[in-house]
Amino acid sequence: MKAFLFDVDDTLYDQVQPFARTFYRLYPERNDIDIHKLFARSRVYSDEVFEDSCTGKITMEEMYIYRVQKALADFDIAISDEQALTFQKYYEEYQGKIEVSEQIQAMLQALSEKENVQLGVITNGPNEHQWDKVRALDLQRWIPEEHVFVSGEIGINKPQKEIFTYAENRMHLTAEDAYFIGDSPENDVAGAKNAGWHSIWFNRRKKTTVVGLEPEYCVTSEEELAELLQNICGA
Known part of the structure; x- marks a missing residue:
């Protein structure tokens, strides 16, 4: 067996698909960014704080904010906490259509x-x-x-x-x-x-x-x- x-x-x-749909919904003019590299950075930052979110050291919302803000900052895009949560909202919406x-x-x-x-x-x-x-x-x-x-x-x-x-x-x-x-x-x-x-x-x-x-x-x-x-x- x-x-x-x-x-x-x-x-x-393929997890890039809902991520890409989210990004281009919010930043339709940013075709200059390599979406695969941006996604990879978001995964790195997500892994950095995943354990803390599981143990309660940070909330899930704080994890979502951290990974999106840090990843976008690597590509010179600054966003607020509220904008990061909007990104997460759309991301979850598209994940429901995977x-x-x-x-x-x-x-x-x-x-x-x-x-x-x-x-x-x-x-x-x-x-x-x-x-x-x-x-x-x-x-x-x-x-x-x-x-x-x-x-x-x-x-x-x-x-x-x-x-x-x-x-x-x-x-x-x-x-x-x-x-x-x-x-x-x-x-x-x-x-x-x-x-x-x-x-x-x-x-x-x-x-x-x-x-x-x-x-x-x-x-x-x-x-x-x-x-x-x-x-x-x-x-």
Whole structure:
């Protein structure tokens, strides 16, 4: 029995899309900015304060303000707290309209039809917010709700190995048969390795490998990911 568990954001859907729609709604004239680089900076700043937002050191609103203000400041755009929250409001609006690509749909469908494969999700974030994304993506078509593990609901975040162990126990897995697929070396690759799982880095942005966080596998496109998982199933 193989088990493939996925991160959600920037793994099962391209997170740049709702971010780009938000940015160009507010700054339609700023075609000079590389939206992928801006998005990457926002993720860096989000990761900086994510743990503080989970422990209550800062509020979620403060985290949203921090990451948007800091990212835009890197591109010489200064915004107020109110404007940052407006950005977040529109971003959440567009996240409610996210879709799974045809390639990912086909991959999940093929995997879900295999008798020797289980599918699941482990995602960091507030419980309701992450479940909204799961439902917007209609992941229940392929992944049972009881196999969706949200850090905000469980009280443990990736890369802590305990959230992987929690999923392992709930799904009755063995670590040697568990594969985790995600976009973050720090959270997804490190977390899987900490738990003794196989790690698959979905490197959509073609980033440089982080020293000490080398994954067992690395793919850079949805097509490569689908092919890899199919090959693992056949192994």
